[in-house]
Amino acid sequence: MSTENQIHDVAVEEEEERRPLIIHDFDPSILILHENQQDTIFPLPSDNNNNNNNNADKSSLPSSLSLPNQRLVSLDVFRGLTVALMILVDDVGRAFPSLNHSPWFGVTLADFVMPFFLFGVGVSVGLVFKKVSSKPNATKKIILRTIKLFLLGLMLQGGYFHGRGDLTYGVDLSRLRWFGVLQRISIGYFLASISEIWLVNNNMLVDSPAAFVRKYSIQWMFSILLCSVYLCLLYGLYVPNWKFKHSNLLWSGRVSTIQNVNCEMRGSLDPPCNAVGFIDRLILGEDHMYQRPVYRRTKECSVNSPDYGPLPPDSPGWCLAPFDPEGILSSLMAAITCFVGLQFGHILVLFQAHKQRVLLCSVFSFSLLAIGYILEILGIPLSKALYTLSFMFITAGASGLVLTTIYYIVDIERIRKPTVLLQWMGMNALIVYAWAACDIFPAVIQGFYWRSPENNLVDASEALIQNVLQSQKWGTMAFVIIEILFWGLFAGFLHKKGIYIKL
Numbered sequence: 001m002s003t004e005n006q007i008h009d010v011a012v013e014e015e016e017e018r019r020p021l022i023i024h025d026f027d028p029s030i031l032i033l034h035e036n037q038q039d040t041i042f043p044l045p046s047d048n049n050n051n052n053n054n055n056a057d058k059s060s061l062p063s064s065l066s067l068p069n070q071r072l073v074s075l076d077v078f079r080g081l082t083v084a085l086m087i088l089v090d091d092v093g094r095a096f097p098s099l100n101h102s103p104w105f106g107v108t109l110a111d112f113v114m115p116f117f118l119f120g121v122g123v124s125v126g127l128v129f130k131k132v133s134s135k136p137n138a139t140k141k142i143i144l145r146t147i148k149l150f151l152l153g154l155m156l157q158g159g160y161f162h163g164r165g166d167l168t169y170g171v172d173l174s175r176l177r178w179f180g181v182l183q184r185i186s187i188g189y190f191l192a193s194i195s196e197i198w199l200v201n202n203n204m205l206v207d208s209p210a211a212f213v214r215k216y217s218i219q220w221m222f223s224i225l226l227c228s229v230y231l232c233l234l235y236g237l238y239v240p241n242w243k244f245k246h247s248n249l250l251w252s253g254r255v256s257t258i259q260n261v262n263c264e265m266r267g268s269l270d271p272p273c274n275a276v277g278f279i280d281r282l283i284l285g286e287d288h289m290y291q292r293p294v295y296r297r298t299k300e301c302s303v304n305s306p307d308y309g310p311l312p313p314d315s316p317g318w319c320l321a322p323f324d325p326e327g328i329l330s331s332l333m334a335a336i337t338c339f340v341g342l343q344f345g346h347i348l349v350l351f352q353a354h355k356q357r358v359l360l361c362s363v364f365s366f367s368l369l370a371i372g373y374i375l376e377i378l379g380i381p382l383s384k385a386l387y388t389l390s391f392m393f394i395t396a397g398a399s400g401l402v403l404t405t406i407y408y409i410v411d412i413e414r415i416r417k418p419t420v421l422l423q424w425m426g427m428n429a430l431i432v433y434a435w436a437a438c439d440i441f442p443a444v445i446q447g448f449y450w451r452s453p454e455n456n457l458v459d460a461s462e463a464l465i466q467n468v469l470q471s472q473k474w475g476t477m478a479f480v481i482i483e484i485l486f487w488g489l490f491a492g493f494l495h496k497k498g499i500y501i502k503l
Helices: 058-064 073-092 109-128 135-157 181-198 209-215 217-236 275-283 328-350 354-377 389-412 417-427 429-437 440-446 457-469 472-496
Strands: 030-035 038-043 242-250 253-261
Touching (some): 073 429, 073 472, 217 275, 217 328, 242 275, 328 354, 389 417, 417 429, 440 457, 457 472
Antiparallel strands (some): 242 253
């Protein structure tokens, strides 16, 4: 799933980019700027950190720029942590299935990756679009970036790059997968950015929590509307019986069989008869959906559950059906995570003092977690595949707590050395995501082998570490950790050279 560093900062007019994002109600010790299309912070001297400038005229510093600009480091670290987590769970999940995505209901470590991505996008949008000189021009740029990101996701996850272990390339366009991680992020980015430009009362000063609510009330109503549409369709849409075609390799060769799935119900959240899959099958078509869904690791569909494995003798026919975890309907609820992150960005910009920001973000995060657990108790299960309401609240609350903790450590206490690799990864998240998380770099390296494709540098290195540790599982874990360190250092090299990949 980072990516967010490349999609959040839509360009505004050049003269507008050099201004502080907020002129009133902001902590005088730190101004967040949007300069050169980067999230930056501008530290001003205070009595605590600069004894030689006690009498300095702080109001003159932003115009003179006598101090170097700095990025909002905590957001970079958060992005880098998200990308590193994605690499970890994707590559280690085959050795430790408990770290992989939940087969259907429940939450695992891997299930937090997508919400972290979306939450970071929302925070970034909240920092960027505080002053927009031309709403139509900004909207055009948002649309252009959304299209670019969607097309990039289509290239990376549509089926052309087959990834590690498969040295072939290309995709049958009749089976191109339309949705994926970047496509979902592009949808959330578009909705959050458009709402920030057109649905906010920018003339209202925020001097109290009530004023904060009034300022963004229309934006909140829009997000509630998206939630309502999702819930109405999820629980109210009638799902009829359906069938799908599945290819099997038999002794007589490859043949296709037709599997029938009996539904004729409303409100089901189980794999075969939910409205999320029904809408995707109806609009996208079965051939354009993800062909290896997570529910193939459920007990009904795998003898090795929660890992992939052979079908049990009495497995239902829907076990072989496609299902897209980043489909159309679930992306509406996923976009709400961007709106939640957007409010955290507003808090960072509009409220004074570090303690106030940390307190408000913490209260907001714990409230989200509490609502999520209450909804689960009331019967709305946690499901990343469906992106249920309870899942959205709990993962958004966890995202807020993680970012708030990083903000306190990195931007308040300024403890940055332990997180420098994550910071570098977050500053060049798109290239790390494409080359590492999408397996492009390992596939390229595997293209060079000795006599047999199995004798390549990637597999040989992992096998060597497994032999040294005398454990296949922990050898894989060590190999992936080394891989993450490599990408952190590579991103640091790009940072030192001033190279940033943007859309």
